[in-house]
Amino acid sequence: MTATQAPPGARQRPAAGETAGARRAPVPCVLLGAAVAVAAVMLAPLAFLLIEAHGAGLATLAGLIWRPLTAALLWNTVRLMVVVTALCAVIGTLAAWCVERTDLPGRRVWAVLVVVPFAIPDFVVSFGWASLTTWAQGFRGAVLVMTLAAYPLVYLPVAASLRSADPGQEETARSLGLGRVATFLRVTVAQARGAILGGCVLVALVLLAEYGAFEILGYQTFTTEIFSEFQLSFNVPTACALSLVLIALSVAVLGGDAAARSRGRVVRTGPLAQRVIPRQRLGRATGPVLAGFAALTGLALGVPVGASIYWVFEGGAHAIAGVSVADAGWHTAAYGACAAAAATLLALPVALLAVRHGSRTRRLRERSTYLVLAMPGLVIALALSYFAERYAHGLGYQTAPLLVAAYIILFFPLALVGVRASVARAPAALEEAAASLGQRRLTLLCRVTLPLVAPGLAAAFCLVFLAAVTELTATLILIPTGVQTLATQFWAYQQNLSYGQAAPFALVIIAIAAVPSYVLGRYFDRLPAGAKRPL
Amino acid sequence: MRRLYPCVRRWAVAAAGILTAAALAACGGSPASASGPGSGLSITLYNGQHVQTAESMISGFERATGITVSVRNDDEDVLADQIVTEGPGSPADVIWTENSPALEYLQGKGLLARVDASTLARTPARYNSPDGDWVGVSARVSVLTYDPRLIARSQLPTSVLQLASPRYRGKLAIAPAETDFQPIVTAVMRRYGRAEALRWLQGIKANAAGHVYPDNETIADQVNRGGAAFGLINQYYWYRMRAEIGASKVHSQLAELAPGDPGYVIDVSGAAVLKSSRHQAAAQKFLAYLVSKAGQEVIANPAKSISYEYPIASGVTTLAPETPFDQLRPYPITIAELGDGAAAIALLRQAGLL
Numbered sequence: 001m002t003a004t005q006a007p008p009g010a011r012q013r014p015a016a017g018e019t020a021g022a023r024r025a026p027v028p029c030v031l032l033g034a035a036v037a038v039a040a041v042m043l044a045p046l047a048f049l050l051i052e053a054h055g056a057g058l059a060t061l062a063g064l065i066w067r068p069l070t071a072a073l074l075w076n077t078v079r080l081m082v083v084v085t086a087l088c089a090v091i092g093t094l095a096a097w098c099v100e101r102t103d104l105p106g107r108r109v110w111a112v113l114v115v116v117p118f119a120i121p122d123f124v125v126s127f128g129w130a131s132l133t134t135w136a137q138g139f140r141g142a143v144l145v146m147t148l149a150a151y152p153l154v155y156l157p158v159a160a161s162l163r164s165a166d167p168g169q170e171e172t173a174r175s176l177g178l179g180r181v182a183t184f185l186r187v188t189v190a191q192a193r194g195a196i197l198g199g200c201v202l203v204a205l206v207l208l209a210e211y212g213a214f215e216i217l218g219y220q221t222f223t224t225e226i227f228s229e230f231q232l233s234f235n236v237p238t239a240c241a242l243s244l245v246l247i248a249l250s251v252a253v254l255g256g257d258a259a260a261r262s263r264g265r266v267v268r269t270g271p272l273a274q275r276v277i278p279r280q281r282l283g284r285a286t287g288p289v290l291a292g293f294a295a296l297t298g299l300a301l302g303v304p305v306g307a308s309i310y311w312v313f314e315g316g317a318h319a320i321a322g323v324s325v326a327d328a329g330w331h332t333a334a335y336g337a338c339a340a341a342a343a344t345l346l347a348l349p350v351a352l353l354a355v356r357h358g359s360r361t362r363r364l365r366e367r368s369t370y371l372v373l374a375m376p377g378l379v380i381a382l383a384l385s386y387f388a389e390r391y392a393h394g395l396g397y398q399t400a401p402l403l404v405a406a407y408i409i410l411f412f413p414l415a416l417v418g419v420r421a422s423v424a425r426a427p428a429a430l431e432e433a434a435a436s437l438g439q440r441r442l443t444l445l446c447r448v449t450l451p452l453v454a455p456g457l458a459a460a461f462c463l464v465f466l467a468a469v470t471e472l473t474a475t476l477i478l479i480p481t482g483v484q485t486l487a488t489q490f491w492a493y494q495q496n497l498s499y500g501q502a503a504p505f506a507l508v509i510i511a512i513a514a515v516p517s518y519v520l521g522r523y524f525d526r527l528p529a530g531a532k533r534p535l
Numbered sequence: 536m537r538r539l540y541p542c543v544r545r546w547a548v549a550a551a552g553i554l555t556a557a558a559l560a561a562c563g564g565s566p567a568s569a570s571g572p573g574s575g576l577s578i579t580l581y582n583g584q585h586v587q588t589a590e591s592m593i594s595g596f597e598r599a600t601g602i603t604v605s606v607r608n609d610d611e612d613v614l615a616d617q618i619v620t621e622g623p624g625s626p627a628d629v630i631w632t633e634n635s636p637a638l639e640y641l642q643g644k645g646l647l648a649r650v651d652a653s654t655l656a657r658t659p660a661r662y663n664s665p666d667g668d669w670v671g672v673s674a675r676v677s678v679l680t681y682d683p684r685l686i687a688r689s690q691l692p693t694s695v696l697q698l699a700s701p702r703y704r705g706k707l708a709i710a711p712a713e714t715d716f717q718p719i720v721t722a723v724m725r726r727y728g729r730a731e732a733l734r735w736l737q738g739i740k741a742n743a744a745g746h747v748y749p750d751n752e753t754i755a756d757q758v759n760r761g762g763a764a765f766g767l768i769n770q771y772y773w774y775r776m777r778a779e780i781g782a783s784k785v786h787s788q789l790a791e792l793a794p795g796d797p798g799y800v801i802d803v804s805g806a807a808v809l810k811s812s813r814h815q816a817a818a819q820k821f822l823a824y825l826v827s828k829a830g831q832e833v834i835a836n837p838a839k840s841i842s843y844e845y846p847i848a849s850g851v852t853t854l855a856p857e858t859p860f861d862q863l864r865p866y867p868i869t870i871a872e873l874g875d876g877a878a879a880i881a882l883l884r885q886a887g888l889l
Binding site: 067068069072134137138215218220224228229230231385389397398476477481482492495496497498499500 | 579585586587605606607608609610612613620621622626712745746747748749750752753755756757760761762775776779780884885886887888889
């Protein structure tokens with residue numbers, strides 16, 4: 001920003017988004033300490049990778065990276081990323097525009113139906129497709145499944161941004177004689193540009209870390225290969241070498257996003273210009289658009305749910321003893337809830353620090369949390385096992401707390417998204433007023449800050465809970481002996497081709513995940529676009 | 536702002552409710568499953584065998600001995616290396632794998648205890664650890680599965696070398712990361728030498744482009760549904776699939792390679808007691824049960840375990856309608872020659888299949 005050239009000691013000009021009147025208060029030590037501790041924990045997996053890579057030696061590492069397979073994996077990963085991200089951008093943006101800006105019949109219903117696929121784990125979507133047809137295999141299968149599973153990541157932010165965008169520009173463009181399509185492309189898309197880019201980054205990162213779906217579809221990417229390396233020989237150095245490539249890829253994605261954002265800026269007349277937006281009439285396009293929505297919902301939602309129901313009735317008749325759905329569901333919910341609560345609490349100091357006491361390193365630190373999203377659950381699980389074994393004499397190894405810790409690290413960025421948005425919205429003046437009335441810091445936190453940010457905390461809780469319930473790879477490694485979660489038991493049956501027995505677990509996962517995703521949909525519905533970064 | 540407040544309260548209440556439930560679950564749920572029943576003896580099994588087979592076996596063992604078994608299921612290589620990482624503090628008492636290389640690997644690291652002589656005597660010596668550190672429990676054989684709608688039986692290869700022939704381009708399905716594939720690579724290497732084996736793998740890689748699957752279950756399933764013309768699997772995957780989806784939905788068939796061909800390999804599933812185990816006697820009892828008549832009958836009877844593997848101990852023969860074990864004519868390769876599979880993995884890596 002503008003402050004980069006400022007000489008030492010010069011008063012920094014407040015950045016664009018910050019309120020000019022807010023004086024920089026001294027950072028409370030407790031807050032700073034907590035935030036630093038959280039950052040240290042989040043960076044532990046990266047440290048593990050570097051330690052392992054260092055131990056393996058540069059020559060070994062280079063040999064592992066420069067082998068014939070790496071080129072093939074790179075090609076597979078990158079082409080999938082490009083195609084799926086582009087498709088998600090198109091589908092997500094168009095769907096969002098239709099729901100937010102047109103007189104599409106049944107908008108309320110579509111708005112919910114279009115978001116629900118977000119709650120269905122990718123491996124259940126691919127199970128649905130792969131169990132019904134051999135067509136959905138390899139590259140085309142991966143494109144189909146991942147597009148259907150990931151487009152809500154673009155839809156959600158774009159819908160929110162369209163809702164709060166300035167409609168005056170569209171009207172001006174139309175009044176100056178620009179056609180409807182041209183207006184959409186040159187004005188509407190430009191307005192939603194930040195949201196589209198943000199959604200695309202999430203889609204790309206999700207693709208980098210995905211394992212279960214590609215394993216079912218027989219499509220090799222870096223992440224599936226890291227997993228099979230590990231299964232083949234518990235080969236930690238190789239897995240780490242490939243993970244470093246994966247992280248390099250995600251840094252490239254984030255860098256590309258930052259570069260794209262810095263070019264061009266959307267001007268708006270300010271938040272006061274927001275008003276009820278007249279909806280565009282679809283007219284004769286209504287039929288085809290409705291058909292499109294029906295098809296999208298049918299493919300993304302109908303197929304996985306339908307296939308699961310089909311297999312419940314059509315599956316083999318074996319009554320294999322296994323962990324019951326109730327037992328697995330109970331453990332899944334308990335682990336998910338613990339992780340969600342802890343991650344939300346940890347995100348609070350980081351968000352408070354970032355928003356109330358922001359600095360130049362703020363952006364960097366926030367973006368660095370994205371890296372964790374791109375790290376496969378496997379790497380995080382390995383890192384935790386490694387630390388438990390090497391430095392803690394196996395303390396906590398294969399216990400529930402370590403699994404929950406893995407979830408917290410994996411999904412901390414999600415918690416931060418939710419908490420940060422509401423902290424940014426809560427007026428600091430209320431806290432300052434309370435402080436000036438002599439409230440002590442703890443009382444202030446409980447009576448002013450927490451009630452103000454409560455909706456954000458709930459959203460963060462739901463986001464993490466949703467992600468933890470559908471987590472597979474880290475769970476497979478860290479799960480306590482004798483316990484199964486819904487995802488691991490589904491996976492075990494699915495791998496044995498016991499579709500009939502896998503299906504009920506898939507349905508329960510969908511049911512459990514649907515509740516938080518509904519709450520989330522409602523929450524992000526109400527947020528103004530600016531508050532939602534870094535989503 | 537005003538509109539938000541009822542929601543805030545509702546959410547706060549809901550979150551608090553879930554939190555309390557979660558905390559209770561974490562306190563109540565985990566210790567109970569971790570410590571096991573306080574009354575009887577309990578051992579921990581690291582299980583690389585099929586879950587259903589292990590479950591049937593364990594319930595028989597628990598009934599017979601009163602010892603409870605807690606199971607950790609995973610891929611055998613993961614479990615083996617987990618044991619290496621865990622070192623002397625490993626919670627595992629017994630490891631049961633689908634293939635011998637994982638056990639040979641642990642044996643090479645000096646982590647296995649000697650198996651009781653009476654247990655070893657139950658299984659023919661050629662299917663046991665050459666050093667007496669693990670016991671063979673069951674066996675499988677590699678075969679071709681093919682879809683007669685896509686390729687005629689007469690067109691199928693009779694030697695594993697022909698899998699690399701250009702005429703099978705786009706027809707072959709393989710699972711190179713599957714532990715069952717390594718013994719075949721080892722056998723080809725032993726029979727034809729490393730250089731020839733590498734060329735062979737490169738040919739296979741070209742032929743199987745688009746049909747490289749993560750495991751044998753997927754090959755069996757894809758070939759049956761016409762996703763690929765034929766593939767190399769262990770025989771029991773086809774039978775397990777048939778049991779799962781019903782004979783009426785099975786369109787694929789099995790074909791054997793020529794007798795003595797290096798692609799015609801017997802894989803041995805075995806079990807071992809860890810040196811670090813603090814329940815040596817109970818762990819040895821579990822191994823003894825695996826190869827006892829009762830244990831072998833669990834494997835022999837598909838209705839009990841849907842195992843479809845061949846029992847190899849205590850004179851029990853399979854009840855499944857498959858080629859009898861003594862009529863198989865596999866490539867003569869010993870357990871010691873199969874080794875820990877490291878050479879095969881290195882070659883697969885060089886060929887770009889891993």
